[in-house]
Amino acid sequence: MDSERIRRAQAGDQQALAALLKAHYSFIVKYVWKMSGDEQLAYDVTQDTIVKAIQKIQQFKHKSTFSTWLIQMATHTYIDYKRKQKRSRRIDEKAIQEWKNPQAQNTRDELYDVQEALWVLDDHYRIPIVLKHYYGYDYQEISSMTNVKAGTLKSRVHYGLKKLRKELLSHER
Known part of the structure; x- marks a missing residue:
């Protein structure tokens, strides 16, 4: 199901892209939340990850699962956030x-x-x-x-x- 949505999204189908990202949204939020222990940071990083995924959907090469690709982007986005701001953990x-x-x-x-x-x-x-x-x-x-x-x-x-x-x-x- 993801592979079909990805193909359609890469072809410019905005509804397919929206459905694909919506299906993976909570997965990324939970992953970042586990990394950071900060609910708001998890939502912020997830939003930035979604924006990057929209911008880079053409770069997805089907070599891994879509969720793995998103985790990779979320991990890098999280690390960038951590570099920019040292937050106290709660x-x-x-x-x-x-x-x-x-x-x-x-x-x-x-x-x-x-x-x-x-x-x-x-x-x-x-x-x-x-x-x-x-x-x-x-x-x-x-x-x-x-x-x-x-x-x-x-x-x-x-x-x-x-x-x-x-x-x-x-x-x-």
């Missing part, structure tokens, strides 16, 4: 609910602690960890999204998880 009850994995048997406090610890991590650790362990992308896919070599990503995930564990242990004391 914990939001809605963000905790969004993070919750329905298969996990964690308590609300454990989810809060994990999300809070993730937000303490630098972006270069947090982004690959969330893409790998929450969204299930492999290192090659993450590499193409972030323009970072797969080996570097493996290292960042490894050391990021180590830092995450250390942060979680410090919360238990």
Whole structure:
């Protein structure tokens, strides 16, 4: 269904483009929200990502899924936002609910602690960890999204998880 909409959008069909972006809007908002812990920033980054997608729809080459292409744009847009403005992070009850994995048997406090610890991590650790362990992308896919070599990503995930564990242990004391 996406491939047909993409073809039509690339041919200039504005309704197909609007439907395609509408179908992926909440996915991008949730992804950025998990990255930032900031609801308003998630909406701002998503809006900028949508604008970029409209401007660059002709550049989509069908080498990955459309959602992967959008995540790549959203990741770069988020990093640009972070470079431009150093915001204080705030914990939001809605963000905790969004993070919750329905298969996990964690308590609300454990989810809060994990999300809070993730937000303490630098972006270069947090982004690959969330893409790998929450969204299930492999290192090659993450590499193409972030323009970072797969080996570097493996290292960042490894050391990021180590830092995450250390942060979680410090919360238990």
